[in-house]
Amino acid sequence: MLEIINLHASVEGTEILKGINLEIKAGEIHAIMGPNGSGKSTLAGVLAGRPEYEVTAGEVLYQGKNLLEMDPENRAREGIFLAFQYPVEIPGISNSYFLKTSLNAIRKHNGLEEIDAFDFLALVKEKMKIVDLDEKLLSRPVNEGFSGGEKKRNEIFQMAVLEPKLAILDETDSGLDIDALKIVANGVNKLKNKDNSILVITHYQRLLNYIIPDYVHVLYKGRIVQSGGKELALELEEKGYDFVKENDLAGVRG
Amino acid sequence: MKQENIRDHTERYLKIFSDLENIRKNGVFTHFRELKQNAIKNFTGTGFPTIKNEEWKYTDLSTLHEINFQPLLKFRDIKKDEGGIQDHFLGVPDSLRVAFIDGHYQPGLSDTGNHGSELLITPFSALKPEQYAELGSCLGSQISLTDDPFVVLNTALFTDGIWIRIPKGKIIDQPIEILYFATNQPQPGLIQPRNLIMVGENSQVGIIENYVGQNDAVYFNNPVTEIILETNALVEHFKVQSDSTRAVHIGTIRVLQHKNSNYISHSFSFGGLLVRTNINTVLADEGVECTLNGLYVGDGKQHIDNHTSIDHTRPHCNSHELYKGILDDNAHGVFNGKIFVRPAAQKTNAIQSNNCILLTDDATINTKPQLEIFADDVKCTHGATVGQLDEDAYFYMRSRGLDQQKARNLLIYAFASDVIDRISHEPVRGKISGLFGHKLKRVQLD
Numbered sequence: 001m002l003e004i005i006n007l008h009a010s011v012e013g014t015e016i017l018k019g020i021n022l023e024i025k026a027g028e029i030h031a032i033m034g035p036n037g038s039g040k041s042t043l044a045g046v047l048a049g050r051p052e053y054e055v056t057a058g059e060v061l062y063q064g065k066n067l068l069e070m071d072p073e074n075r076a077r078e079g080i081f082l083a084f085q086y087p088v089e090i091p092g093i094s095n096s097y098f099l100k101t102s103l104n105a106i107r108k109h110n111g112l113e114e115i116d117a118f119d120f121l122a123l124v125k126e127k128m129k130i131v132d133l134d135e136k137l138l139s140r141p142v143n144e145g146f147s148g149g150e151k152k153r154n155e156i157f158q159m160a161v162l163e164p165k166l167a168i169l170d171e172t173d174s175g176l177d178i179d180a181l182k183i184v185a186n187g188v189n190k191l192k193n194k195d196n197s198i199l200v201i202t203h204y205q206r207l208l209n210y211i212i213p214d215y216v217h218v219l220y221k222g223r224i225v226q227s228g229g230k231e232l233a234l235e236l237e238e239k240g241y242d243f244v245k246e247n248d249l250a251g252v253r254g
Numbered sequence: 255m256k257q258e259n260i261r262d263h264t265e266r267y268l269k270i271f272s273d274l275e276n277i278r279k280n281g282v283f284t285h286f287r288e289l290k291q292n293a294i295k296n297f298t299g300t301g302f303p304t305i306k307n308e309e310w311k312y313t314d315l316s317t318l319h320e321i322n323f324q325p326l327l328k329f330r331d332i333k334k335d336e337g338g339i340q341d342h343f344l345g346v347p348d349s350l351r352v353a354f355i356d357g358h359y360q361p362g363l364s365d366t367g368n369h370g371s372e373l374l375i376t377p378f379s380a381l382k383p384e385q386y387a388e389l390g391s392c393l394g395s396q397i398s399l400t401d402d403p404f405v406v407l408n409t410a411l412f413t414d415g416i417w418i419r420i421p422k423g424k425i426i427d428q429p430i431e432i433l434y435f436a437t438n439q440p441q442p443g444l445i446q447p448r449n450l451i452m453v454g455e456n457s458q459v460g461i462i463e464n465y466v467g468q469n470d471a472v473y474f475n476n477p478v479t480e481i482i483l484e485t486n487a488l489v490e491h492f493k494v495q496s497d498s499t500r501a502v503h504i505g506t507i508r509v510l511q512h513k514n515s516n517y518i519s520h521s522f523s524f525g526g527l528l529v530r531t532n533i534n535t536v537l538a539d540e541g542v543e544c545t546l547n548g549l550y551v552g553d554g555k556q557h558i559d560n561h562t563s564i565d566h567t568r569p570h571c572n573s574h575e576l577y578k579g580i581l582d583d584n585a586h587g588v589f590n591g592k593i594f595v596r597p598a599a600q601k602t603n604a605i606q607s608n609n610c611i612l613l614t615d616d617a618t619i620n621t622k623p624q625l626e627i628f629a630d631d632v633k634c635t636h637g638a639t640v641g642q643l644d645e646d647a648y649f650y651m652r653s654r655g656l657d658q659q660k661a662r663n664l665l666i667y668a669f670a671s672d673v674i675d676r677i678s679h680e681p682v683r684g685k686i687s688g689l690f691g692h693k694l695k696r697v698q699l700d
Contacts, residue, residue, distance in 0.1 A: 048653050076655035088650040092668025101664070102654035109655070141668075158654065 001026045001166055001197045002047075002067075007058035009046045015056065016042040018222035024166070024197050031200040031208055033233060034219035035241040040201045041085060043219070044170040047199075048082035049075050062166070076102075077109035079165030083155040083172050090142035095154065096124065098142045099161055106162060127160040131187040149180040156187045163191075168199045173207035185210030205237035220244050263319045264301040268294065270444065271410055274325060282378050282413055285386040289393065293400075293409035300403045312588045312620040313559045317528040318502045323444040323474040325413065326356045339363060339435055342466045344494060344685040349428035350375060352416050355435045356473075357445040359414055363433075372421040375430060378448070379414045389417055393450055397480050397508045402532070404504045408446045408478040415448030418461070422454040422484075429460030429492070429679060436467040436475065436498065443473035450480050453487040460490040460679060465505075467498030467525060475503045483515035485539075490518045492682065493533075496689060497525035499554060506532040513539035520677055522686060523550040523558050524693045530559040537564070537571045537599075548577035549673040551693050552585030552617070559588035566599040566632075573603070578673050579610035580666055581617035588620045593634060595627040602632040609639045611669055643669075663694045 002024040009017040016039045024030050034040050046053045047060065049072035060067040067075065090098065104114040115123070128135060131153040143151050152172055159167055169188070173181055188211050192198060200211055208216070208230065216232040217224045225244055226232065236244070271294045275283055283290060302319070303310040340363065343351055352375060353363035359377040366375040381389060399405045416432055434447050453459055465475060475497060483489055497503050503526040511517055523529055535544050550558045558581075564573045579587045589608045610619045623636040643665050651661035670690060677683035 050649060071658075072649065072652040073655050073657050073661075076653055082653055084650065084653075088644075088646045090644075090647045090650070090665070090668055092671035093664055098651070098654070098664075101656060101660070102651075105655035105657065105660075162654070 001028075001063065002199075003061040005059050005061070007043075007046065007060060008056045009042060010054045010056055011042065011052060016053075016222055017046065019058070020219075020222070020224060022217065022224065024199060026165075026197055027194040028215065029192070029198045029200065029211065029213045031202065031213035031216045031233060032219050032224075033202055033205070033216060033236055035244075036203065038219045039222045040203075040219055041170055044082060044085075044168050044199075044201050047075075047168055048072060048080065073105070074109075076162075077106050081159050081162055081164030081167045083152075083159060083167065083169045085171040085174060087143045087146075087151040087155055089144045089146075091144050093142050094139050095142050096120075096138040099124065099158060102158070103161055124161060128157060130160045130190050131156045132183050133157050148175040149177070152176055152180070152184055153187070156184050156191075160187065160191055164196065166197050166199065167191075168201065170201045171203065172200075173202055173204060181207065182210060205233045208233045218244050261301065264298065266322070267407060267411070268298060270325065274411065274413065277327065286390060286393075289390065290410050293406050296400055297403060297406045297410055300406070302403055309561070309590075312586075313528075313530055313557065315528070317557075318474060318504075321442050321472065321474070321502075323442045323502075325411070326358075326439060326441065326443040326445075339433075342435060342464065343431055343433055344462055344464055344492070344682050345429050345431040346681050349431065350426070351431040351433065352377065353433045353435065354414065354447065356437055356439065356443050357414060357434075357447065373424060374417060374419040376417050377414055378412075378417065381417070389450070392417075392452065394480070396482055397510050397536070399478070399480070399508065402506060404476055405478050405506050405508075408448060408476050408506075411444070411476075412446040412448040412478075415450070417450045419452045420454050420457045420459050420487075422456060424454065424457045424459075426457075426459040429462045429490070429682060431462040431464060433464045433466065434475065434477070436465075436471050436473045436501065438468045438471040438498075439473075443471075445473055445475045447475070447477035449477065451489070452482045453484060453489055455484045456486045457484075458488040460492070460682075462492040462494065462682065464492075465495045465497050465503065465525070467496070467501050469498060470500055471498040472500045473498070473502070475501060475505070477505045479505075479507045481507065481509045481517070483509070483511045483517055485513045486515060487512070488516045488518075490678065491520070492677070492686075493519070493521045493531065494686060494689065495521075495523045495525055495529065495531065497529075499525055499527055499556065501526050502528045504530045507534070509533070509535040511535060511537050511539070511542045511544060514541040516543040518545040519547065520673075520686075521546070521548040521560070522689070523548075523552075523560070524689060526556065526558070528557050530561065532561045532563075534563040535565065535573075537566050537568065537573070540568045540570045542568070542571040544571070544573040545676075546573070546575040546577070547673050547676050549670050549690070550577070550579045550587060551670075551690065552580070552587055553582035555584050557586045557588075559590075561588075561590045561592075563592040563594070564604065565594045565596070566602045566604065567596045568598055569600045569602070571599065571602055573605070575604075575606040576673060576676075577608045578670055579608070579619060580613065580670065581610065581619060582613040584614075584616045586618050589638075590622045590624060591636070592624045592626070593636070595625075595629050595632050595634065597628045599629050600631045602629060602634065604632070604634040606636040607638065609641075609669075611641055611643060611666070613643065613666075666694055667691070
């Protein structure tokens with residue numbers, strides 16, 4: 001599905017990612033954990049095509065294609081979905097209009113007919129149940145006046161409608177209380193199948209109690225310094241990130 | 255610009271005046287001889303303003319002066335279905351409407367209804383002789399129209415116009431529309447529309463002033479509209495300016511509001527090369543509501559200037575003003591919003607804001623709120639913002655598969671939507687929203 005090879009990326013001349021290697025196969029859930037400033041969100045941004053990030057070396061293959069050459073909109077149309085850490089408010093555009101436009105852009109790209117208003121409504125009503133989103137939020141402007149939890153649920157609702165092949169969840173757990181966290185996690189689990197992949201980016205282990213990863217990677221200072229199974233997340237939770245930092249220092253000395 | 259050149263431009267219009275006076279022995283010119291002669295005398299004295307005049311500091315009139323505009327005298331009547339002119343009406347079919355083409359009244363395209371003598375929708379050129387005196391006593395009688403050279407020039411040169419008089423206690427369901435259509439002629443046209451709208455006590459009406467030009471038509475549109483609202487009257491007024499992008503449009507709307515009246519203005523500037531719209535309202539008595547909404551959208555080398563003035567003279571009045579601008583390419587916008595609160599106007603509540611987005615580095619805006627407050631118990635706020643499109647929202651939309659132009663246009667649409675959404679009349683809102691979408695380089699906003 002996704003292959004990241006020696007990826008280096010900078011923001012305003014400062015190198016943030018310093019050689020990331022990662023392979024995600026279809027049907028897998030990977031988690032990337034790391035302390036603040038380790039480059040987690042930069043990695044998510046680079047994969048989604050944020051223009052402020054400059055890739056200085058390395059490559060990213062998505063379904064065998066050079067991802068870095070694709071515009072953000074084409075990445076989305078090819079099946080990549082980024083659930084934003086801070087979903088953006090767009091006053092004046094209704095949530096349902098935005099999502100319908102998005103869905104139709106993706107369908108058109110994939111040779112499917114545009115969905116009509118009637119079928120779209122039926123579809124969104126079905127999908128809203130997955131994250132228990134209030135129907136009223138459909139007619140409201142995108143994310144405007146939504147609570148923090150509603151914004152995050154709206155992201156997963158969009159994911160449910162757009163059915164991406166690769167979903168990147170960028171700190172989707174941040175700002176959620178435990179009930180909302182469960183709803184979001186259950187929603188993600190319902191959307192998971194053997195063909196799609198999920199990359200969960202998180203600072204805390206608690207989301208991974210509900211979305212069980214196949215692999216956990218620890219990102220530190222722009223590199224993946226450790227990889228393992230789901231038990232690595234528990235180890236991190238117990239020992240804190242200092243343990244990674246010590247390992248890293250030891251590595252440098254050694 | 256040299257002084258003698260300014261003089262030359264003024265002379266040209268004096269010549270037009272004397273030509274018209276000679277030709278129109280029996281028309282509007284005869285009936286309003288005194289009014290017009292006073293006006294041309296006034297104009298001779300002042301001439302055109304220059305950028306040295308504070309009111310015209312950011313609007314250079316060279317484009318106007320470079321072209322020899324002349325009244326288009328020869329004209330034929332257009333048939334109802336000719337040239338798709340009908341399609342330009344913004345109101346619903348079968349509503350009351352009046353059409354002018356290149357300044358000439360078109361009975362075949364108009365429907366002024368049949369309402370007896372009380373409700374009047376009449377072009378000046380179709381007035382009965384006894385009505386001229388009555389109109390003459392109304393034109394400029396309550397509202398001062400002698401302090402602006404362009405208004406004065408209109409008074410001197412208008413050859414036709416529309417007089418709408420709504421009697422007491424009448425509620426007109428559908429807006430009355432005035433379409434000023436300009437055609438592409440070899441001779442650049444001089445068009446001086448004049449509108450007088452008088453709305454009686456407890457009456458309600460919508461008025462649409464709709465200016466449309468054929469592609470590439472070169473003309474100078476200089477409309478003047480007077481609106482008088484009697485006690486408790488409500489007027490929702492639309493000015494939609496979709497002139498040709500080679501046209502000059504200098505338009506003035508002057509409003510007088512009596513007790514407890516409510517005036518709502520929606521001013522849209524989409525077309526024109528050199529555009530100035532002045533809207534001045536005087537809140538002459540207590541309990542008045544005044545709302546000025548505006549949206550200006552410029553691209554290419556368009557220059558769009560909006561000057562508004564809201565004059566609070568009496569206590570307990572509210573005014574709300576929201577103008578938004580979108581400027582692309584090399585477009586230049588000007589916004590000047592004056593609010594006067596006179597010493598007697600205690601308990602005034604006045605809110606003003608102007609927000610503008612610049613889509614390129616070459617687009618510019620000069621924005622100036624101007625509050626002059628002489629009363630002490632008032633609430634007045636104003637704000638102006640100038641910015642670019644929200645990059646985060648733009649990326650967010652692209653990351654959901656929207657192409658760049660669609661994302662950009664949706665954001666522009668979203669920015670402007672609160673001005674458009676304030677139009678209460680659904681069909682008109684839909685039409686104006688469509689014009690706006692068309693202006694945004696023909697992107698569908700279904």
